[in-house]
Amino acid sequence: MAKQKNIITEFRNYPLRVEFPILLLTGNQWWISDVPSANLHFHNCLEIGLCHEGEGTLIIQKESRHFSAGDITIIARNIPHTTYSAPGTQSLWTYLFVDPQELLDPLTGGYAKQTSELLRKINSAFLIPSGHSPSVSFYFNQICYSIQEKPSNHHLKVRSDFLSLLIDAVNFLPKQETAPETLDSASTLSIVPALEYIKQNYMTTFSMDYLAELCGLSPTHFRRIFNLAMGRSPLEYLNTVRINKACYQLRSTENSILNISEDVGFHSISSFNRYFSRMIGMSPREYRCCDSQDERLQKSKIMKFNGWMEAER
Structure with missing residues (x-):
């Protein structure tokens, strides 16, 4: 894998709503250019992205990975990364920024141990290739729909779909990509x-x-x-x-x-x-x-x- 040298990182804070800590960023303003960013950045929350069109490169810390339409990226907070499209093209993305613990707490209060273990596993950065997990894509799109259209009980539905997304997503977490220093x-x-x-x-x-x-x-x-x-x-x-x-x-x-x-x-x-x-x-x-x-x-x-x-x- 290609290596990046002398990377400067930036912190980008998303002040999520306390009562419903999930933010949807979507639309035509999310066409990613082919110009690599000078700096990597990291967030205060979990980032989940879906590539709708195009292809390009995702850099996670010092490793480069290819992405294409239909891929889903899951990047935990505090992990430096950046994305850019293939030369001469653009790629269209939708992003969710989430505080998983706070979002799931009202839903999983009786399952604190199981939820903590799930969130510990997801504390990494990985890519799910298109077609490998239709269920993760389904739950991602359901969450986006509920946030945009606000159907009845949409807060509960978003929480439920997000939990289902995480449960399915951990099955695609490569063992070799877990953080070098983790806790049992x-x-x-x-x-x-x-x-x-x-x-x-x-x-x-x-x-x-x-x-x-x-x-x-x-x-x-x-x-x-x-x-x-x-x-x-x-x-x-x-x-x-x-x-x-x-x-x-x-x-x-x-x-x-x-x-x-x-x-x-x-x-x-x-x-x-x-x-x-x-x-x-x-x-x-x-x-x-x-x-x-x-x-x-x-x-x-x-x-x-x-x-x-x-x-x-």
Whole structure:
């Protein structure tokens, strides 16, 4: 496989809706050009793409892979990648960006262990060739339809179809393409008490050492396991949860920004504003003033890099 050298990576953040964390990007603005990007990029969430027309190259970290119409790509968060079409052509894509844990949580609460294992397996990057898995393509298209047309109970249907997609997709995960440093199921599940505690108590004050104690791990081992499993430190994860909760309040209430910052667990408005701007790409006030999710995304400062709400030209 061809190797890429001296790659610079960029982080592209998608501020997904807290109550329904899945974003559909589709349409004629998603014709991918034949110009290779100067940089790889990675996301804060899972990316699933379907190539409708054309062919080209998908680069995942330092490996190049050929894609063609009908192929589906699944790329976990924090994995650098980029896509470009064959010389002199364009390829048309549809993308879903998802927070799998948060999307599935209302559906699979009684199956936490099974869901954690499924998400651990999908924490990779791979391509499913056209025709190899009609069921994955079917569920992908059903999800897109439900998001666009919003039939009755479409939130429940999207969650159900997404779970079915993941269950079928893991069967096509090549063993040799799993991440070089992974955790076994027991290690991954060992941090579940911390995740549950953060979910229920994000607005309160507690130490990371206390989370380690809940998991029965030393602070050092806990931080290592947490970083591998979640892709960020425990404190970063906690603050991400707090910011996501703040986003929901900014959209759905008229509470003051100061009150919201305190409600979600920040004791300093300056700290809240600084972390919010770093994560979302705009201030809480700017975020609240945007009329829609699309406008919030388009005003995010990460747009200044590559215009990720539409394909690069």
